[in-house]
Amino acid sequence: MASRLIARMTHALILLFVVSVVGxxxxxxxxxxxxxxLLMAQMDGTLPDASQVQQFAxxxxxDDPLPQQYARWLFAxxxxxxxxxxxxxxxxxxxxxxxxxxxxxxxxxxxxxxLAIAIPLGVLCARYPGSKIDxxxxxxxxxxxxxxxxxxxxxxxxxxxxxLGWLPTGGHGTWAHAVLPTLVIATSxxxxxxxxxxxxxxxxxxxxxxxxxKAKGASxxxxxxxxxxxxxxxxxxxxxxxxFARIFDGMIIVETLFAWPGIxxxxxxxxxxxxxxxxQACFLLVAASYILVNLAVDIAIALYDPRTREIV
Amino acid sequence: MIKRTLLGVAIAALALGTFxxxxxxxxxxxxxxxIIGTMWESQPLAMKPRRSRFFNESEILDTLxxxxxxxxxxxxxxTSWERVSPTVWRFNLRENVVFHDGTKLDAxxxxxxxxxxxxxxxxxxxxxxxxxxxxxxxxxxxxxxTEPYAALPNQLTDAITVVYAKSSFDEAGEFVKPVxxxxxxxxxxxxxxxxxxxxxxxxxxxKPALEKIVYRYIPDHNSRTLALEAGEIDxxxxxxxxxxxxxxxxxxxKVYEQPTSGLYYGAxxxxxxxxxxxxxxxxxxxxxxxxxxxxxxxxxxxxxxxxEFFAPEFDWAPQADSKYSLNPERAASLLTDAGYEKTDGKWxxxxxxxxxxxxxxxxxxxxxxxxxxxxALLNQxxxxxxxxxxxxxxxxxxxxxxxxxxxxxxxxxxMTGHPDLHLKSQFHSKAGLNYxxxxxxxxxxxxxxxxxxxxxxxxxxxxxxxxxxxxxxxPIIPLVHKVFVVAATKDxxxxxxxxxxxxxxxxxxxx
Numbered sequence: 017m018a019s020r021l022i023a024r025m026t027h028a029l030i031l032l033f034v035v036s037v038v039g040x041x042x043x044x045x046x047x048x049x050x051x052x053x054l055l056m057a058q059m060d061g062t063l064p065d066a067s068q069v070q071q072f073a074x075x076x077x078x079d080d081p082l083p084q085q086y087a088r089w090l091f092a093x094x095x096x097x098x099x100x101x102x103x104x105x106x107x108x109x110x111x112x113x114x115x116x117x118x119x120x121x122x123x124x125x126x127x128x129x130x131l132a133i134a135i136p137l138g139v140l141c142a143r144y145p146g147s148k149i150d151x152x153x154x155x156x157x158x159x160x161x162x163x164x165x166x167x168x169x170x171x172x173x174x175x176x177x178x179x180l181g182w183l184p185t186g187g188h189g190t191w192a193h194a195v196l197p198t199l200v201i202a203t204s205x206x207x208x209x210x211x212x213x214x215x216x217x218x219x220x221x222x223x224x225x226x227x228x229x230k231a232k233g234a235s236x237x238x239x240x241x242x243x244x245x246x247x248x249x250x251x252x253x254x255x256x257x258x259x260f261a262r263i264f265d266g267m268i269i270v271e272t273l274f275a276w277p278g279i280x281x282x283x284x285x286x287x288x289x290x291x292x293x294x295x296q297a298c299f300l301l302v303a304a305s306y307i308l309v310n311l312a313v314d315i316a317i318a319l320y321d322p323r324t325r326e327i328v
Numbered sequence: 329m330i331k332r333t334l335l336g337v338a339i340a341a342l343a344l345g346t347f348x349x350x351x352x353x354x355x356x357x358x359x360x361x362x363i364i365g366t367m368w369e370s371q372p373l374a375m376k377p378r379r380s381r382f383f384n385e386s387e388i389l390d391t392l393x394x395x396x397x398x399x400x401x402x403x404x405x406x407t408s409w410e411r412v413s414p415t416v417w418r419f420n421l422r423e424n425v426v427f428h429d430g431t432k433l434d435a436x437x438x439x440x441x442x443x444x445x446x447x448x449x450x451x452x453x454x455x456x457x458x459x460x461x462x463x464x465x466x467x468x469x470x471x472x473x474t475e476p477y478a479a480l481p482n483q484l485t486d487a488i489t490v491v492y493a494k495s496s497f498d499e500a501g502e503f504v505k506p507v508x509x510x511x512x513x514x515x516x517x518x519x520x521x522x523x524x525x526x527x528x529x530x531x532x533x534x535k536p537a538l539e540k541i542v543y544r545y546i547p548d549h550n551s552r553t554l555a556l557e558a559g560e561i562d563x564x565x566x567x568x569x570x571x572x573x574x575x576x577x578x579x580x581x582k583v584y585e586q587p588t589s590g591l592y593y594g595a596x597x598x599x600x601x602x603x604x605x606x607x608x609x610x611x612x613x614x615x616x617x618x619x620x621x622x623x624x625x626x627x628x629x630x631x632x633x634x635x636e637f638f639a640p641e642f643d644w645a646p647q648a649d650s651k652y653s654l655n656p657e658r659a660a661s662l663l664t665d666a667g668y669e670k671t672d673g674k675w676x677x678x679x680x681x682x683x684x685x686x687x688x689x690x691x692x693x694x695x696x697x698x699x700x701x702x703x704a705l706l707n708q709x710x711x712x713x714x715x716x717x718x719x720x721x722x723x724x725x726x727x728x729x730x731x732x733x734x735x736x737x738x739x740x741x742x743m744t745g746h747p748d749l750h751l752k753s754q755f756h757s758k759a760g761l762n763y764x765x766x767x768x769x770x771x772x773x774x775x776x777x778x779x780x781x782x783x784x785x786x787x788x789x790x791x792x793x794x795x796x797x798x799x800x801x802x803p804i805i806p807l808v809h810k811v812f813v814v815a816a817t818k819d820x821x822x823x824x825x826x827x828x829x830x831x832x833x834x835x836x837x838x839x
Contacts, residue, residue: 104376105374170550170551173551177554188521272547272548275546
């Protein structure tokens, strides 16, 4: 198992390296003289002249060959130096430190909330397939999946902040601030998750061992909770891991709407600013989180289900 | 089971670690504190991001010369100024001015500050044109320019020239934090959240009524207005046109609207790669676009139709002898002269329809709406358009290569109260910013002379000539003059919009 785990981690590392190279090359090869764009951003939108641009490019190493620029960046990165933002002149690690924590909070809260909604809903639907409950739940799931976050988020803010006055419209720092962003992301993910739970549970319930359990006199509740659910758990875990991409997607919009300083908004801001060091840091961070979450899910499944240990 | 409990504890600890520390005031109920919702983050711990705009706009720091509500220069940290020779200006500084750190303001301090600014921000060097500075006496500073420079007092109203105390910089001369002479002193910055300033009791001018101002960063346009309506903030900037309409009808809020410096315009490519190299077509386009419809249709009426370069509200600004007007007949005869004929409602030449590639950028709220409206109006008149939206940088790349016909942009040409700022830097054939391939030697000569001339008939005549050339040779199509909009709760008293568009002036505000 240990050797397989090491192989798995090596794959993850290679993947990280490839992602960083691709991200780096992609940004450097975009159209536009970015030495000038960066200098202009510092000068509030006014265009600098050619000699200033040259000087700026030279002093920031933007004239060097691309592999050299990449190597310099990677070397610094491995020492924990993410560089300074071209826009704010601040070390990027300051932003990452604030935003990674905030995004993590939002992601974990959203996933837990989503599972708390999805599992009971999915169980209910699988228990009474084709019933009114199942159809209504199915409809709600589809609505949850397809409703645009930016619109839905504003509706929630209107209701809870303006009409009822219970929650702040945006910002961060207290639990009250986290409620609305969590709710928006969780509901958009819960739809997909509940459909998954329903589907896999239906399949599981049709298997012979369930019939055996019933024959032994186990109650319906017991067959679902003690027999079926533990068997769909590894699949659900994997699927939930995959939903991190969707959660991140949701965060990009939700973080802007609720002024939540997370990674999603940082990425968008960096892109609009063409803040290259920041964009690269975001790219690497997002890719790393995704790869690491999937690795963690695989390891968790291996620990949970002895049968899968060999394939990890 | 133990594993599960441990996991739970770990998550809880992580959560509390991030949250536990702060608990904030949700409501803006304190009478001595004003809370502003802003679209940009203020970033007070860096000079570069907003080119010192925040320091000037929030009055943490002062400039030597300020602008009144008619954009006329008035005393700031300098009480008077005079030209002692064509290239030398003498500034008499205000007495008994202290910085927030308790040090005194004198000529040496101003010299030090301007030197730091020029060293750290390249744009300032171009703007100020300084050859040398001399502290003649503790309260007299002389600035020598590289050429006769009548425009200097106006250039010294630009936010970039604010005067910093020595303690704003570290020993290496790098910027640390804003320490100035203004009515508000910098108190606290919470990243991605807010900047707090408090009243400075040693301020040289009239003392503000409020004790504290909080600039809250709320990036989303909808949420920002919602925060005002929910009572979390007192004052909001950069609203959506639809919110402006709604709040105007609500008795709990007051909407402030006023024209300020700022022009949205289409810059024509006058080079070989564009049909707009023909002045007749440039003039025709100017006669085909109804600016009233752009303002009504794209901006819900928030803006002033622009038929000229400088907004007519500013009586100091030079104007050409005539303005553009909607005149399809004149446009038709110009296009016919240029070899086009109208068939099936389309202007064609050699079987091909006149087509204009229009570029703009989406990062400024109103830009896509204005650009699309202009394109639609041209289509209606038989000119085809190909509208492409980029980031500012992406657009500029194409513009510099001449791969465009019209680029729609926004600048604030009236901001310093002097015509030089924009005319010289954008339209002079030698200007680094002139990517329009437009060259007019008479225009160049006029703006080169204009900045050296003192106020008077010669200066007026020189700039009038420049404006007439700009009008006749038509390198641009002016579209909309900016109208600045903010909203506040009805309790906020004494606020006035400053026409530079970059100055809040909360000294007289109370609530």
